[in-house]
Amino acid sequence: MPRENAPRSASSRPPSSTVWRDLACVVVVTAIVAALCVSFDVSELAYRWTRRAERFQLDELPATLLMLALGLAWFAWRRWRELQRELVRRHALEKEAERLLDDNRRLVVQANDAQERERRHLARELHDELGQYLNAISLDGARIRDLSAQRDAETHRLALNVVSSATHVYRQIGTMIRRLRPTGLDELGLATAIEHCVDGWRERLPDATFSLAIEGDFGGLSDRLNITLYRLVQEGLTNVSKFARASRVEIYLVRAPRDAVDGRDEPEMREETRDAGGVDEIVVTMADDGPGVDLAAPRAGLGLIGMRERVEALGGEFRIASEPGNGFMFCARVPAHAGLAEPVAVN
Numbered sequence: 001m002p003r004e005n006a007p008r009s010a011s012s013r014p015p016s017s018t019v020w021r022d023l024a025c026v027v028v029v030t031a032i033v034a035a036l037c038v039s040f041d042v043s044e045l046a047y048r049w050t051r052r053a054e055r056f057q058l059d060e061l062p063a064t065l066l067m068l069a070l071g072l073a074w075f076a077w078r079r080w081r082e083l084q085r086e087l088v089r090r091h092a093l094e095k096e097a098e099r100l101l102d103d104n105r106r107l108v109v110q111a112n113d114a115q116e117r118e119r120r121h122l123a124r125e126l127h128d129e130l131g132q133y134l135n136a137i138s139l140d141g142a143r144i145r146d147l148s149a150q151r152d153a154e155t156h157r158l159a160l161n162v163v164s165s166a167t168h169v170y171r172q173i174g175t176m177i178r179r180l181r182p183t184g185l186d187e188l189g190l191a192t193a194i195e196h197c198v199d200g201w202r203e204r205l206p207d208a209t210f211s212l213a214i215e216g217d218f219g220g221l222s223d224r225l226n227i228t229l230y231r232l233v234q235e236g237l238t239n240v241s242k243f244a245r246a247s248r249v250e251i252y253l254v255r256a257p258r259d260a261v262d263g264r265d266e267p268e269m270r271e272e273t274r275d276a277g278g279v280d281e282i283v284v285t286m287a288d289d290g291p292g293v294d295l296a297a298p299r300a301g302l303g304l305i306g307m308r309e310r311v312e313a314l315g316g317e318f319r320i321a322s323e324p325g326n327g328f329m330f331c332a333r334v335p336a337h338a339g340l341a342e343p344v345a346v347n
């Protein structure tokens with residue numbers, strides 16, 4: 001925003017009570033000094049003293065000091081004006097930064113929506129196109145295998161290979177489809193989808209121990225929030241598989257009134273969120289006792305950044321905690337009504 005058009009904000013001016021108080025101080029101090037001057041005849045004393053030092057021009061001192069006082073007052077006034085202008089400029093910059101942050105959040109939401117739409121589309125295509133053809137190849141291979149069983153050993157062996165390769169690829173594609181579009185998220189709900197996801201990791205990581213606790217009712221959440229919570233758990237578990245394979249992992253998914261979760265519940269916020277469908281908050285926490293990481297060291301990956309962006313785009317908070325040798329933990333809290341106002345297009 002150009003400086004000239006910057007609004008003059010009330011917060012950048014000193015409150016009027018302070019101005020009046022300061023002015024009253026100046027008047028009172030001046031009156032006291034005047035009274036003291038009168039009772040001690042200060043002017044006469046100064047005149048007598050400076051007259052004796054006239055050859056040093058000290059008798060000009062009062063006028064010089066008066067000029068200095070006026071000059072300092074002018075100097076202070078100029079600095080105060082500059083400060084006011086600087087405050088207004090900063091206020092305008094803060095507003096601009098807030099606006100940009102808001103735009104950024106909206107862009108993240110849109111990018112995530114587009115990504116999820118694209119993933120759904122890919123999952124559907126993989127399932128409907130590739131899946132069907134692979135199934136057909138597998139069935140044809142099985143037929144050739146059966147027909148060649150007693151006749152041609154080489155054809156039989158090749159048919160067995162075809163069936164096993166087709167089955168392998170079919171399974172891989174199934175895994176890809178489930179990663180692209182979580183099993184049951186739409187039909188069975190968030191809690192079941194997360195249980196399913198954790199079960200998958202239990203099988204894949206036999207050295208790790210997983211405990212999952214889900215508390216509260218997760219019905220009525222927006223599609224955006226559902227997929228965000230699911231993706232948090234998914235990325236958290238992928239990280240466990242990469243950096244803490246043999247650890248004990250605890251996952252909590254809780255829906256509770258905001259003040260019950262941490263005792264914070266500002267009255268205005270309570271009003272706003274109640275109108276928007278409740279003051280509940282969803283909290284996802286995942287902690288492992290693996291090797292941890294030094295959070296002060298630079299990190300290259302994008303997973304944690306994506307998690308933070310997703311959560312903050314929905315008006316939530318995302319925190320991580322870790323120390324080398326002391327495990328890793330993340331905690332995300334998002335208002336339960338997040339994303340309800342703007343329904344997401346699913347196709």
Ligand SMILES: Nc1ncnc2c1ncn2[C@@H]1O[C@H](COP(=O)(O)OP(=O)(O)OP(=O)(O)O)[C@@H](O)[C@H]1O
Pocket residue numbers: 239240242243244288290291292293299300301302303304305327328
């Ligand atoms: N559970 C964990 N235990 C120990 N370190 C972790 C854990 N999760 C994340 N980290 C550390 O945090 C870093 C950043 O994680 P992040 O998920 O952002 O990136 P990544 O997994 O390395 O790559 P990407 O997710 O982009 O494929 C990791 O490189 C790792 O050092």
Ligand SMILES: [Mg+2]
Pocket residue numbers: 235238239301302303304
């Ligand atoms: Mg990662």
